[in-house]
Amino acid sequence: MTTAVSFQHVSRHFGAVRAVDDVSLDIAEGEFFALLGPSGSGKTTCLRLIAGFEQPTSGHIEIFGATAEGVPPYRRNVNTVFQDYALFPHMTVLENVAYGLMVRGVDKAKRQAEAEKALALVALPGFGGRRPSQLSGGQRQRVALARALVNQPKVLLLDEPLGALDLKLREQMQVELKTLQRNLGITFVFVTHDQGEALSMADRVAIFNEGKIAQVGSPESIYEQPQTRFVADFVGSSNVLPPVFAKATGGPEKWLSLRPEKIAILRQGAVPEGRHGAEVTVRAVHYQGAGTRLNAATSGGAALNVMAPSSLGKFQEGDVLTLHWAPDAAHVMEGEP
Structure with a gap:
């Protein structure tokens, strides 16, 4: 099985703070992988290291076999969906989705066609002419997904993208995200502090605590066979x-x-x-x-x-x-x- 993302003894320090502390981890191609842990546990820093927004203090990162250290974000075949969506309010939905293609120099007709396809993929056909302010939270989340997917990344990074949604919509989007990932076959790396979200969506879960990985495994093994007191207590309050x-x-x-x-x-x-x-x-x-x-x-x-x-x-x-x-x-x- 091809490895999409590999961490080899990776650390990221901010002064005396060890945000990520000697993490080794392999994520397979086509896997829905969740990074789960409390605030400050290192999961988001790991996501930022994959994206290229942070560089490791030590260790080695590979993305599909290529060295990632020193490679800027725009040269990595990854895209990130943020919790706040980060949509441009002055642009239409279609322009937001096509923005990455425009930056890459794709001609207008082609990028608009690709943006329309991406909107259809996230169940928003015909919404291209609207502004983000005219959309609900769930619709804005779909636009952010479409904008990331239109670039056809090999790895999609999701930084707590459902955190701003209400419970019912969040549960609906969990199902839709999982279905979308299955249909596309893209590697999803999903950061969350919500145990239910991670267990219901991911193929495998890495539990983070104080910059280290406490346990990695399937949702079933994490829940049924916790290896430490922290994992047992954090996942499902055992x-x-x-x-x-x-x-x-x-x-x-x-x-x-x-x-x-x-x-x-x-x-x-x-x-x-x-x-x-x-x-x-x-x-x-x-x-x-x-x-x-x-x-x-x-x-x-x-x-x-x-x-x-x-x-x-x-x-x-x-x-x-x-x-x-x-x-x-x-x-x-x-x-x-």
Whole structure:
């Protein structure tokens, strides 16, 4: 499989700040790859290094086998879609989309034809004569996509492009982006701090923390098999069970990750045979429509979060419950904390 982007021990320092710290990473051609992490974790700096807006302090970057260090952004076969879209307000939609082709010296008739094709690709045929101010947020996002795609980049970089949209439109655009990427076969590198976005869209995800990659893998492996406490807690807010508590509930004396939805609830009774579990007292109740999120604690103070389906009825603070789970539901975390 061809490698689209390769980071080899790449670091980017800003004074004493190590924004990116010895990152090695390969992104395959045609892959939808997400860079996920909290603010300041290094994911956006990595995107800017691919785009050429930043240069590495050390290490080596290749884009389709070609050295990227020192190559200016306009000479890289990549394009970037920003969160704020960065559309020219004085230009029409068609002129915005065709702008990159105009800079490259493509004649007017050809660039307008290519811009129309790009607008049709993002479901905006016939919108070329409008101004950005006449469009909704979702439509402006599509225009920004069309402007990037019209140049036929080998790698499309997306810097939290859905962050400014409301929830319903964001979910709709997630589906559309994934479909578009599948149809085009272009490598997408997508930066986000939204775990749901990354898990639902990406083929693989890199979790960033403090300038380093904590884990790389498929959405399923990241969610089901976190390697560290940070990954377990950041992606889906897992229960991170310390070794002493893990052993007391029937598991190995190691750090475990246990997802809230994998925990069953008994209103009374002991832990069923063949299961692991503990008696807890409900500390807080959070109604979430299809279910209720319970924050509970054992008599020893160990905290557990659990998702209770609506079929179990209502809960209140002070309820004493028995929580239990299958032995293989708790994942042993072998990585560093």
